[in-house]
Amino acid sequence: MTPRFVSVFARPELSALARDELALLGVYARRQPAARALIVHPHVSGLKLPLDLAAVEVTRLHVQGSRLEGDRSCLPHRLPWAEGSFDLVQVQHVGEVLAPVEAFAAEIERVTAPGGVVLWSGLNALGAWHPWCRWRHEVSLGRLTAARLRRLLVHSGLDVETAHRVGAFWPRDAAAGVSSGAAVDLFRAAWVLAANKRRTPATLLPHRASRLRAMPPRRLVAAASRRASA
Numbered sequence: 736m737t738p739r740f741v742s743v744f745a746r747p748e749l750s751a752l753a754r755d756e757l758a759l760l761g762v763y764a765r766r767q768p769a770a771r772a773l774i775v776h777p778h779v780s781g782l783k784l785p786l787d788l789a790a791v792e793v794t795r796l797h798v799q800g801s802r803l804e805g806d807r808s809c810l811p812h813r814l815p816w817a818e819g820s821f822d823l824v825q826v827q828h829v830g831e832v833l834a835p836v837e838a839f840a841a842e843i844e845r846v847t848a849p850g851g852v853v854l855w856s857g858l859n860a861l862g863a864w865h866p867w868c869r870w871r872h873e874v875s876l877g878r879l880t881a882a883r884l885r886r887l888l889v890h891s892g893l894d895v896e897t898a899h900r901v902g903a904f905w906p907r908d909a910a911a912g913v914s915s916g917a918a919v920d921l922f923r924a925a926w927v928l929a930a931n932k933r934r935t936p937a938t939l940l941p942h943r944a945s946r947l948r949a950m951p952p953r954r955l956v957a958a959a960s961r962r963a964s965a
Contacts, residue, residue, distance in 0.1 A: 743874045744778035744828065748906035752924050753827055754784055755901045756856045759927055760825045761787040763852050770822035773846065775803065777828040791823070798832050812838035819848040826855040828925075830879025837887065844891040847932040853893055855884060856901070856927040864924050867906045881926045893930035901925045 743749060753776070764770055768790050776782060776797040782805060786793060796805040809815050811833060824847050830836050847853055857879050858864045868874045885895050902924025 742778060743868055743872050743876070744776075744832070745780040746872070750780065750784065751907075752902045753781055756827055756854075756925065756927055757784055757786060757825070759854055759899060759901075759929075760823060763854065763929070764788050764791050764823055767822050767852075771820065772823040772825070773816075773821040774825045775827065775829055776805075777832045779804070781827065794821075798829060801833075811836075812842060814842045814846050816846045818845050819851075820846045822848050822851045824851065824853045826853070828856055828858065830855075830857050830884065831876040834877050836879065840884075840887050840891050844888075844893055844932065847893070849932050849934040851932045852896075853888070853930045853932070854927055855888070855930070856925050857881065857884065858925050859900075859921075859923060862902075862922055862924050863905050864902075881928060884928060888928065888930045892933055894933060895928050895930045897929050899927040899929065901927055 744753070757774075760772065760774070764772065771792045772788060772794070774781075774786075774793060774795045776784075776795065779797045779799065781797055782795050794806045796803040796807065796809075801810075803809050803811055803814075807815055811829075824843055826843060829839065833839065843853060843855075858876065860878060860880055865876060865878070868876055881898060888895055900920035900923040904922045904924070906924070
């Protein structure tokens with residue numbers, strides 16, 4: 736996708752929405768105070784957004800054409816970290832600016848530690864933000880629905896825990912907080928799926944049965960007793 740399409744995420748309206756989404760990461764980080772976190776933004780402007788992540792080592796990337804740049808430079812389907820490197824991962828609107836995302840989702844699952852959390856956000860197809868981008872900025876963003884992403888994450892080995900609704904129905908400079916559950920939330924700006932990496936079950940070693948000494952037949956035992964007493 737060309738830089739013109741991606742740059743809409745530098746607009747103040749979408750920057751405010753991104754700040755609301757990042758606030759969720761702080762909530763989850765407080766459950767893991769010594770965590771390592773990976774954040775992937777849709778645009779380089781996301782690197783300037785403030786974070787409230789005390790005692791968390793943060794790595795930040797952004798989409799640049801068909802690559803990811805920032806603290807590291809890499810391809811989306813080949814992340815340069817070992818398996819289970821991050822306790823927290825936040826992916827912001829990559830589905831709108833990068834396609835396909837299947838291989839990227841598999842890499843996100845790979846670098847997430849067992850028991851870790853992935854937060855993945857996208858624009859709400861029922862909200863006004865997609866039409867606003869087309870009308871105000873002549874931009875048609877990609878669409879990755881929450882239902883499709885849920886299936887993709889589950890297939891990759893992540894269990895979706897909950898879906899948060901973020902932002903206001905109509906774009907404006909200040910987004911409208913985070914919520915979940917109410918019917919009106921269906922029309923908020925964006926959804927954020929929170930998924931857990933499945934823990935590897937403990938492998939039980941087979942119990943080695945002790946070899947029992949065979950008992951002699953009862954008649955032999957009785958005969959031996961009579962000889963001993965003779």
